[in-house]
Amino acid sequence: MNDKQYKTESIIHPKQTCTKKSIELYVFIDPLCKPCWDFSTLLKKFHLEYGQYFSSTYVPVNRYYTTKKLLEKRPSHLSFVWEKTASRSDILCDDHLWIDNKELYPYYSAIAIKAAELQGRIAGVNYLKKLQEYYFLLDYDITDKEVLIQCAREINIDINEFIEDLHSPLSIKAFQCDIKVTKEMNITEIPSVVFFNENIEEEGLKINGFESYQTYVKILELMHREKLIKRDLPDLLEFIKFQPFVTINELSTIYEKTNQQIELELKKLILLRKVKKIVQEENIYYQYFDSQSIV
Structure with missing residues (x-):
C-alpha cells in the first residue's frame, strides 16, 4: 500500500494511555466543527463493523470562535490557538471568568468533555456525542454553563461531581495535556486520526483530514497485520x-x-x-x- 495515497505520517506514541485492544486510535476533533460532526458518523460505522479491533481516545481541539453572538465562524491557525490557550488555561479555574471573559468561551466545551471523562472514558465519549447533538441537531449554545450541565444530566453521570470538575485543576490539566499531545503530534487538520498498535515503541500512522471510509479500514488492517473480520450492522x-x-x-x-x-x-x-x-x-x-x- 502506498502511504502517500492516504496522506499518512509516522508518529511517536505519547505513552499516556494503556491500550486495551490491539489498536488504539487518537481522534482529534473540534466538537463544534461540522466536518467533525460528519466524521463522527463515519467513526460510528467504523466502531460498529470493526470495533472489536480498536479503542478510541478523543482529543478535543477548538479552532473556532463559535458562541451564539459570533455565529460567523472564524478559523484560527492551530499553533496560535495552542499558545493562546496554554497561556490562559492556568486561570480557567477562576469561577468569575466563566461569566466575564467572553474570549474563553470556545474552550469550555473542551474542558467540559474532560470533566465528564473524569468519570470514565465511556462517560467522556457519551458526553462528546451529546454535546454534538445539542449543537448540530438542537441548535443549543454549548458554551453556556447550564447547557453543559444539562448534557451531563442526560447521559446520567454524577451531576454534582461534574459541576465540581468543571473548574477542577484535574480537568484543566487534562485539557492542557490534550493541547500538548495535539502539538507533539503536529496536528494541522481537523479531524485527524492517529493509529497505534499495542507495541508503543513502534511509530503510529497519522491520517490528516477527512478521508474515505475504506482508507481507515485499510490502515486498520495494515496495523493489525491480519485480515479483518467485518461485523454485520444491526437492523x-x-x-x-x-x-x-x-x-x-x-x-x-x-x-x-x-x-x-x-x-x-x-x-x-x-x-x-x-x-x-x-x-x-x-x-x-x-x-x-x-x-x-x-x-
Missing part, C-alpha cells in the same frame, strides 16, 4: 432504538444507501409506529418511538 430499527436522534444523512453513511432508500424505510417504520419524525426549525431528525412511554 435499522435496532440501531435507531439505541440512538437519541438520527438523521437521514447519518443513516445513509452508516448503511451505505441513498437518502431516498433510507427515507422510504423510515416512512415504513413511522407507519408501523416504530419511529417518529421530529422537525425543529430547519432540522429534521428521527427517534425511536417508545409506545410504552405513552400514558
